[in-house]
Structure formats: structure tokens, C-alpha cells
Amino acid sequence: MISLFDISLQINGFPIKKAKAELDRIVNLSEEDYAVYLQNKKEEIVAFHLQNNSFYQELVGNKTAPKWENLPILNKQNLQKPLAERLSKGYTLKNVYLNKTSGSSGTPFVFAKDKYSHALTWASNIMRFGWFGIDFNHSYQARFYGIPMDFVGYQKERLKDFLSRRFRFPVFDLSDEVLEKFLQKFKIKKFDYLNGYTSSIVLFSKYLEQKNIILRDICPTLKACFVTSEMLFESDKKLLEKQFGIPIINEYGASELDLIAFENPKGEWQVNAETLFVEILDENNNVLPYGEEGRIVITSLFNKANPFIRYEIGDIGILDEKSTPQKPILKKLIGRTNDVAILPSGKKSPGLTFYYVTKSIIEDDGNVKEFIIKQTRLDTFEIEYVSEKELDSEQIQKIDEAISLYLEPNLNFSFTRKKVLERTNRGKLKQFKSYL
Template sequence: MAQSLYTRLVADCLFPLHERLKGHKSVQLRKALEESQWFTRDVLQTRCNTQLQHFLTDVNASNPYYADQFRACGLSPSSFGDPEILLRIPCLTKELIRANRDRLLSHSDQPVRFMKTSGSSGQPLEFAVGRARISHDIAAKWRATRWWGLDIGDPEAVIWGSDIELGAQGLARQIRDRLIRSRLFPAKHLQGDALMALFDRLQAYQPAMIYGYPSILSLLAEAARQQKRHYNAGPLKVIFCTAEKLYDHQRQLIEDVFKAPVANGYGSRDAGFIAHECPQGRLHISAEDIIVEILDDQQNPVAAGTPGEIVVTHMATRAFPMIRYRTGDIGILSTEPCACGRQLPVLTDVIGRANDLLRATDGAPVHGAYIGNIVREDAAVAQFQFIQHNPRQFELKLVCRDGAQPNQSGLRAKLLDVVGGDAEIAIQHTAAIAVEQNGKFKYIVNRCRENPSLAGATEQSP
């Protein structure tokens, strides 16, 4: 891995010193992860079972909420060695976290940091993280960065719009980011000239990696393509996409314009950094500290290759345990080995994020991926947004290519097949669609989720 002397200084000295001062163990963890990723699956599974047993034992002794849960389920420390133990523990939901936040805090001398989700799927969720969880997340992201021949200290452009991150840019954070050559490019209010101004700033900065929302990066790429602007990739080696569903058309567009591969990442602020894409195109789960289950509507495990809800147990969350946490996202597990040689389990696909979920008029779940596939079949459509206002009323906003006319009747008919023949779909043409407050562009908007009193049949959880 050929790197500059400055990158080596940052990765080997400055960043490890920063992490030590913060009380984080990310350096040791990253080194351990880079060894364990090559272990056989049997060895990984054995280590995972042992780690889970220790985790549950610690949680039972220190956490009021789970001590009661385990007791109610007839579980004791002697039970925790059972490889199927998780199936005997109830799932954790956002609603349960809100109702039991204080009791989910473990008794410990270790400091915790309270965090909130952005609330993009409705009400923000407040939870706590300890130093162990932060260290594991940093180590997992760091390992994935190194898969691509890069390291902390290589120039990084972060295109982000969440008020949580933008509001955290204090002086100390700014100094740290300058030292490690990570530059934040706010993703708010990006339309028209602002998009091309960002394109020019990225071109001038010449990052080795870009990290951001796929929706914003694809909007930026589309704007550059329309204006026939060419990106001089220079040192750019990879574009990391996260926080949203990455669609195939977005990946292709971003790669075409920026002349660099896209690497998908799956995770969330509440669940942690769950999976990362390797250069061979497979999404590897950070299985050393995260257990991923795929469950059906009755919360039973599904066979590999079958879609279901992604449920996560993060074993570095002793301070605020996340055991069998329901993400609301839909994914598929694979049993096929990856050509990269790493034995970490693979998510074949994250079909849809919880934020993309709509409900048909009969209450059946509809993921935004299906809507997107229908609308993007029409070559006249440059951009769209599909909104569910209530259980029966939907709206399709369209931005069309110059001089092009979409097949409105065909679009409406296909969409009605998905959301219900008795639905009403209004189609509106517009010159532009604004990004959200958090800087993301939402293809799918569920007003029922944002306003539960409107939900009716859509109140069911996925």
C-alpha cells in the first residue's frame, strides 16, 4: 500500500494518539479485526458464541432492563452458552427504547454519550453509547477504508447534511479534521448553482476518497453530466456511500462521472457500522462484534437467500445494550464465499431502508425500491419523489428531461398495481425537488410515518 509520509504519520502516530487521549481502543481493535477477517467461518462462529456468552453475562449483571427480560424468559447465566440463545430473547424496538431509556443504561463507571438519530423516519430516537461501541465503530470503518488501499490521513471529502454532524464541528474537531485531512462539505441547500459549486470545490480539493449520501452524490453527478462537466479523478480511489439505500442506477451514474468505484456501506447511528463493501463487490458484516439475523414477519429466522427484516445484536454495547434490535430495514444473507478471501458473512443486498417503507391500501408493506424501478423505466424522468399522504392518497413529483414527456397513464397504472387499485395518485410536474432538512434527497416520503395520526392501515410496524 503506497502512501505518503504524511499519511503514515497520521495513521501510525497522530490518530492513535488522539484515540488514546479519548480513551478509545480503536487502534488495537482495528489490528485485531484485520487478523480475524481471515479466520475460517467455524473459528469466527466459535469466537462469536463465546463473546456473546460473555456479553450477555455482563449485561445480566449490570443492566436493569435486561436483567428483568432474562428473568421473565427463564434465562440465567448458565443458559447463555446456548448457540441458539438469541432466539429466546425478545427483540428490541425503537418504541421499547423510548419507553425504557433510563433502565437500558447499565450500571458502570464508564462514561456514556447520549446521541439522537436524525428522525428521518419519524420521531428522533435518543440512546447512549459508551467508549467500547465508539471504538468498535471507528475500527470497523477504518478496516474497510484500508480494504481499498487507503488509510486515515489520506485526503477525504465528507459530503454530509445532518445537523448532528454539522453541529459537532467545534474547534477541537476542526483541528483534528485538518490534521487527518478530512474536509466536511455541507450537503444542505444543494440545488442548481450550489451543486456545481460543490463539484468545483471537490475538483480543487482532489480527495483520495469521498464519503457521503448516495442521493446527493447521484444528484451531483447528474448535474455535472447535464452540464457536460468532467471530473479529473486524480488521486480519487473510491467513493463510500452510506446512510441510504444505494440503487444500481446511482452507483453506475456516480462511477461514470467521478471515474472511481463506489463502495456501499450499511449501518446507522443507532445500530452501528454493520457491513462494508470490499473491492470484489460483497457487503461484509463486521461479525467480530455484530450479529445479524434476518427475520420474517413473525420474527422467525428465514433461510439464506430469503429477504427479511435485519435485526442486529451489537456486542460492544454493554453501556446501553442493543440486543436483537429491529432496524426496520429489509435485507438478504448469503452463504456464498467472497472472492476476496475474507470469511466474514455477507449481506447479499439491503433491499430497502425503513425510511423507504410505504403501505399499500390494504396495509401490505411496499418498499421504495419497487417504486423506483417502475418510475425509472420511463426515460423522460430525470428525477422523482413519491409521497404517501395518507393510506389512500399518493403523489408523484416528476422532473423531466428537456423536452421529454413521460407516459403518465402507464406510470399511474403500474404504481396502482403496487400500492392498490383503489388508491389515488396525483402526478405533478416540477422544475426541481428540494433536498430535506438533513441534506438527504428522499425519493420516498411517508407522511403517515411522520404523522402517525394519519396512518390508519399504515400504522403496522414492518
């Protein structure tokens, strides 16, 4: 069977063959060789950005690399400036992979990856999903995700879905009528796996529980379910296992980096030590020993287009005591939860829907720094935001239109510009909160 997925990556300039070969080499290094590999990659990526990236030079303050532990911690605020000011020499908006972060942390920005580093991200995804018998070229995915609603964006995603063997279940409306339609699709389509936002997949499993249906009974081809983007609570995981009748695999990733941790077949949350270097730091930026809770700071070992060196992702976590540099295990991830909005029509929408709404105003000029959305009544929402300039009526109009499109019409939104936004006691910005 033709490998459509690999071919579409190759055609788009992502050298997937080369990336797979390199990843294979890294995975098979001995412990000693891995230590040498890691040291070299860290030195190499820092030297590259100090030579070729004026944004990073400025951040570090000189062109010679200080000791690793003295390198600055890069945060999302540092990255909220036009991308052109952050690209390395030799990279332009034309020859990189471009995307926006989800803003689920409330601090969105635009980022770039060079094509080889993005190919490695795919090679890493392919390898990890392969642990569970999933092959992107042949396996059929039931995808619980959002989708852009503008015509061009919508068609583009649908084409990508077709090439990637995915059937998309848009998660903006998760009312019972819609979940019933989802269920009917599982009766007629031979899905191999589910993948998508935790909260949406959990809502679907609760619907199955009400109907007393085990998903695998009606769709026997299913092998596994992969949840991402939000916290998976133990009680929800048990419910998913019970209602789906297949293994539930927890992944933790960030679009600007890669898959960060992925549950392996032994049930360990294995950190990606092939393309990333993960550290846990205390509030004074000291590296904590395995077993201690602290801020997750990540280095992308391959991305030359944009520096992600000692980048603070905004989550808190613990690496297991049994970790080794070559095989770190994430013991616990604290943070990243999202509520569900319930609307006047009875429709339920995951908090991540608001990312698609606000994406319409988050441009590359970095004006809107942070935002949170609060639901105070069934039809009433407050958006609080921090920005250099106040949102103008045109931008507010744009948000109103996006709200009608993604959620439903006749909702009331108020906009308040703030100097700072309230955060959780762990410093996380919870992007959506329902007070109902």
C-alpha cells in the same frame, strides 16, 4: 506523518490501538475458531446485560439467559425511554460515547456505546476503507453530509472535520449554483475519496452529467466514492461510476451499531461479522435460511453500555446463499429510501435535512415517538407525529426557526398529532415523502 486521527481518538478515551489489535485477531481466526469466538461473545454479552442492566433484565423477564432463539427481539420503541434508565451498571453519561440515531426510520432515540466498543467501530471502519487504499490518518475526504447549524455544534463538527482530514459539503441546499461551487472545490483540492448521503452524491453526479464532466478528470487524486444512509439504486450506481470515473462502494450502517455491511473489492456486500451478529427473521421470529427475505435483526457483540441484542433495525434484507457465519454476504437490502424536497426558491434538499430540523425537538424525554413529514406543495409541509403530550407553542417555534435555518424562510408547516402513522407495506416508516 503524524497519525492525527488515531491520536484524537486516543485523547478522547477511545483505545484505538487495542481495538485494532483485537479486530486483527478476529479477522485472522480459522473457521472453527471463529465459530467458538461467536458463540462465546453471544453468551458473554447476554450474561453481562442480564447481570448489569435492569432495562434488559426487565425485557428478558429473568436473570438466567434463555436459549438464544427465545431471547426477546429488541425494537426501537423499547429504546425510547430516557437513557439513564437503559445504561448498564458502571456506565454514566460521562464515561460513554453518546449520540442520537438519525431518525431516518422515523423512530429516533438517544444511545450510548462504551468507549472500547466505539473504538472497535472505528477500527472496523479503518479496516474496511483500507480495502480501497483509504487511510483516515492521511487520505483527504470530500464529505457530503449535513452539519448542525447552531454555533457550538457547527464549530465542533468543523474541528472534527479538520482532525479527520475531511472537507464538508453541506447538503441542505443542492441547487445548481451550490453544486457549481462544489465542482470548483474539486478543481483545486486533492481529494482522495467522496463519502456521504447517497441522494446528495447522486444529485451531484446528475449535475456533472448535464455539464458533461467526469470528476476524476478534474480531480485525478480521487480513488473511490462511498455512499451511505440511503438506498443506492443500480441505475444511480451506473451513473455515479460513469460521471466520477472511480469505484462506487456501497456501505450500510447504523450509528447505534456500526458498519453493518460494506462492499468488498470483489463487489460483494460483506457483512461485519467481527463486531456484529446479523440474523434474518420471519414474522414469527424464526431464523430464515440464507437466500430468504426477512427482517434484519442485529446483535452488537461488544457494547456493554447499552444492550443491542437481537435488535430489529427496521430494514428488510436477504443474506446470500453463499454466506458463511464468518463471511455473511448481504444479497439485497430493501428499504431505506429518501426523497428530495424541492423548495420555492428552486433549492433542493435531501429528505435527511429534516432529521436536522426535527433533532431540535427530539429530546431525551422520549415524548415524540415517531414523525413523518409530507410535502404537499412547494411551500407547504405537514408533520404528523405520535407523542405522549402535544407539542407546545415553544417547541413549534423552535421547529420553525430550525426550518428557516436549514431549509429557507416562509415555508408553511402544519403539525398533526396522531395515534398511529401510516407505514409502507413492509412496515417501514418513510420519514419524508414528497407529493409534488
